[in-house]
Amino acid sequence: TASELYSLHSYRTDLSRACSLLTKHPMLIEQLLALHPQYDLRRYFLLEQSCRAYFTYLQLSNTSTYEKKSNNNDDASNVLVTLRLLRVLVRYP
Numbered sequence: 001t002a003s004e005l006y007s008l009h010s011y012r013t014d015l016s017r018a019c020s021l022l023t024k025h026p027m028l029i030e031q032l033l034a035l036h037p038q039y040d041l042r043r044y045f046l047l048e049q050s051c052r053a054y055f056t057y058l059q060l061s062n063t064s065t066y067e068k069k070s071n072n073n074d075d076a077s078n079v080l081v082t083l084r085l086l087r088v089l090v091r092y093p
Contacts, residue, residue: 008033047089054085 011033016023022032061078 011036050085050088054081057081 012029015029015032022029058078058081
């Protein structure tokens with residue numbers, strides 16, 4: 001698509017600016033750009049697994065709150081886990 005072509009062009013430009021030696025070897029730039037989709041897949045896989053674990057934790061903690069009457073510890077724990085997930089999502093965009 002047009003947005004993918006634009007992002008590839010901007011990546012190519014950024015790489016050329018970051019390392020002037022790459023402008024002399026355009027094949028190296030193309031090889032680096034070929035690795036980019038694999039990197040994205042791995043990064044999104046890890047984020048997806050983090051979110052899945054988060055929702056599983058919330059689901060399990062909700063079923064255990066019916067068995068217990070003290071929700072203060074569970075609420076604090078849920079807030080802590082939510083903040084940790086948000087930190088992961090912000091730190092590794």
